[in-house]
Amino acid sequence: MLSSKSLYLSPLLKADLPILFQWINDREQVLFNAPYRVVSENDHREWYESIRKRKDVVLLGIRLRRGMKLIGSCQLHDIHVIHRTAFLQIRIGDVRQRGRGYGTEAVGLLLRHAFSDLNLNKVHVFVFAGNTAAIRMYECSGFRKEGRLKQAAHIDGSYVDLLVMGIPKKRFSLTAVGPNAHAGTRSGRFRRAGTDEKTGTVKRGPRS
Numbered sequence: 366m367l368s369s370k371s372l373y374l375s376p377l378l379k380a381d382l383p384i385l386f387q388w389i390n391d392r393e394q395v396l397f398n399a400p401y402r403v404v405s406e407n408d409h410r411e412w413y414e415s416i417r418k419r420k421d422v423v424l425l426g427i428r429l430r431r432g433m434k435l436i437g438s439c440q441l442h443d444i445h446v447i448h449r450t451a452f453l454q455i456r457i458g459d460v461r462q463r464g465r466g467y468g469t470e471a472v473g474l475l476l477r478h479a480f481s482d483l484n485l486n487k488v489h490v491f492v493f494a495g496n497t498a499a500i501r502m503y504e505c506s507g508f509r510k511e512g513r514l515k516q517a518a519h520i521d522g523s524y525v526d527l528l529v530m531g532i533p534k535k536r537f538s539l540t541a542v543g544p545n546a547h548a549g550t551r552s553g554r555f556r557r558a559g560t561d562e563k564t565g566t567v568k569r570g571p572r573s
């Protein structure tokens with residue numbers, strides 16, 4: 366289990382499946398970050414059984430420390446042992462819990478796991494160009510835009526661009542929880558926001 370000031374990241378359990386099923390079938394929410402299709406309970410169970418067997422995926426539930434309530438999920442997927450890369454995804458499924466810093470806090474924890482425990486060197490995300498909340502949250506977490514795939518996704522009747530964002534271990538180390546976190550002159554939104562070295566928790570700073 367990974368823990369920070371407000372959150373635990375821990376494996377998803379069978380008991381979590383009903384709420385995940387509700388979130389994955391909420392078309393308006395899914396459209397922010399994925400192609401939508403109706404998922405049956407059977408498909409959902411099969412997805413859970415197959416994903417937990419995959420060695421290239423770490424799938425975790427995001428839980429509030431207080432009460433252990435599940436508010437979302439996040440994952441590292443396509444973990445590549447030679448390149449030492451992975452892709453990251455996150456969803457705060459409980460929409461009432463968005464905009465409270467939990468997304469940034471969970472991504473900080475997952476990145477620390479990726480770099481410190483799994484010895485990855487680089488983490489990427491694909492994000493729809495219009496998903497301003499996610500882009501901002503990734504920037505707050507130290508990701509930078511690295512490229513744009515034009516009209517790479519078909520969402521809600523239109524083709525949209527996909528941004529590729531990335532964070533190398535070196536930047537995460539310098540800006541967040543590494544040994545030089547408070548040394549040197551490196552700036553950046555993530556660093557300026559301030560990060561608790563022990564927990565990886567990003568303290569939110571003023572909007573830049």
Ligand SMILES: CC(C)(COP(=O)(O)OP(=O)(O)OC[C@H]1O[C@@H](n2cnc3c(N)ncnc32)[C@H](O)[C@@H]1OP(=O)(O)O)[C@@H](O)C(=O)NCCC(=O)NCCS
Binds near residue numbers: 492
């Ligand atoms: C993207 C997501 C995980 C962000 O989580 P969150 O807990 O709401 O984000 P945070 O509270 O940590 O906010 C981080 C930053 O993003 C900004 N932000 C959050 N929601 C925003 C919005 N709707 N519009 C603009 N900025 C927004 C915050 O203001 C904050 O920046 P600041 O510190 O400069 O003020 C959440 O909105 C979500 O689950 N969305 C649906 C799934 C999704 O899009 N996942 C990403 C797939 S690539």
